[in-house]
Amino acid sequence: AMCCAMMKASIADPTLQLDEIIENYFRFIEHGQYRLPDGTFARHRPQYNTSWLDDMFMGIPSVAYRGLYKPQQSQHYFDEAAKISRQFMQRMFVPEKNLYRHGYVEGLAQQPTYHWARANGWAILTNCQVLDVLPENHPQRPYLLEQLRAHIKGLASYQSSEGFWHQLVDRN
16 A cells, blocks of 8 residues: 555655655565465465455555556556456455455355455445546446446445444444
């Protein structure tokens, strides 16, 4: 998340001289972050080959904003951000509720399905940040936009009359 913030700041004010820090962060995102075989960000804890919405938020916006930060490679980074977003969505979005599960365990037949409020916030922020930079004509944009609409619908359906959500969105 810091890498994305620094790229946004550097794009807004190129005199900040953040290139070295940004490159260090991005090297990790691109080459150091563990991934599932299809490229989805993952980790080995608390279980082997798990993905979490935290990973979605901490990595994908940086990949997307890299397309603005390195315009000569923008198509590559926009495609990569859209691809990884879609992979997270396919694994973690629960269409019956229009919410995201917090975690995913590769190979597990019955996925743990807890719709943690903070994690759903990370998912919606990730999608908004990707859509902020993805070109209007990008082939994955309609899919990502439809996912955003479905997610907003799901979140709105669980909002309390006071305007708040529960820690587990779908449980009192």
